[in-house]
Amino acid sequence: MITVENLTKRYGGFTAVDDISFEVRPGSVVGFLGPNGAGKSTAMRMMTGLTPATSGRSTVLGKPYRDLHNPGRQVGVMLDASAQHPGRTGREVLRLAAIQIGVPKSRVDEALAIVGLTEEEAGRRVRNYSLGMRQRLGLASALLGEPEVLILDEPANGLDPQGIHWMRGLLRGFADGGGTVLLSSHLLHEVQVIADDLVMIGRGQIVAMGTKDELLSRGGTTVRSTNDEALYAALSRAEVSVTSVPSGLVVDAEPGVVGQIALDERIVLLELRSGGSEGLEEMFLSLTASTSREGTAA
Template structure:
């Protein structure tokens, strides 16, 4: 389990992380989402005792990371896949990790096989690795000590679609066996498929958190008709909150309520469903709009 309580980090007058609190439970994948620069990496560095907090606490398995004996046996960490020693081979990096943690070197072969690095790739210098290969090596190193907890910062960067799908399956299986996973990303869809719970951060503050089901339910219902403008007026007249979506309308009501209203007024429905992924993405973009670096082209 990971517990973050009132975590704050200031650099002079700039507040990178502002009073952040959340828990990551065993047996679940928690997606830690936010735009670039929102404070995700700073939070994770504080969890791993690499950056001292200005105030607040972060514990892993009920104690600060720095006080864990042989931490690699308890917590697997991948914060920057490019930070590996460029002059060593992948096998050498994992072998050194096994020696430091005091684990059998046969585990190195197991991890290389698990992440799909061939023998020829394992004996190649890391400077000659692609970013995707470095990510696979980093995940192998994080899993080397058979930890109970994984803390992964943007682990899908550089992976191709097949690699991303592989990573999701790996993390899903790890959590299903009781492991604790915190997975950060600035891309919602990257973690939405695998995450059980979501924590959304913007400008260093938590802007939303909960189970994926709870957050998706809060996004409302998508409806399309033969005349969306007219139906929006009927919905608003019934006291419902209505927003125009990329296609159709998003309504803060249950599909049954909307369907019954349409039937009473003989409105032809083309589509009626919970907003789901599209609604969750709209919510994410709206909550983090002030912190996004990219602007929509006019």
């Protein structure tokens, strides 16, 4: 269980994380979604005791992270896969971690096998690893202590499609076995397949959260026409909520209603579809469009 209550982080006059609250329950995967600079990484650093909160609190397994007896055995954390000694081999990185958290050397081989790093790859210096291999090594470190909770920041960066498919299966299996997974990403499709719940954040604030099915049902109708400006005006006159997005319009109404309004206005439709994953993505983009702050706090 991860519990976040009114968590806030300010740096002088800049608010990186602004009064966020949510829970991650055992047996579930929660996707923590937001554009670059939304505050995801800062929030995770506060959850894991690396950054002090300005106000609010977070607990993991009922306690602040710093109060856990042996955090490495209870919580698997991967916040920066590149933060590994480049001169050590992958196996050496894991052996040192095993000593620190008190697990037997045999667990190193098990962790390497879980993440699919071969004997030859484990013997290479980390400086010679690809980004995808570093991600796998970071996951091996997180899983080394057989934790109950995983907190992972952008774990699919650098993985090829096969690697992303593998990671989804790994994390889904971990949650199905009773584990708790908090998974951050700025890419919706990366986590949508495995996530049970979604928390969407923009400019440090939660803009939407709920179960995946709830948010999918809120995806609305996506429509694209030969004259989106005129269609937007017609929908607004009909008192239908509508948002303009790069791919067209997202409308809070059934496709039949949208189609009838377009017909009445003699506007030719090029695309008309209900919610689903695409609608969820458009909703996410519209919710975070005004709160994106690319290039500031992560």
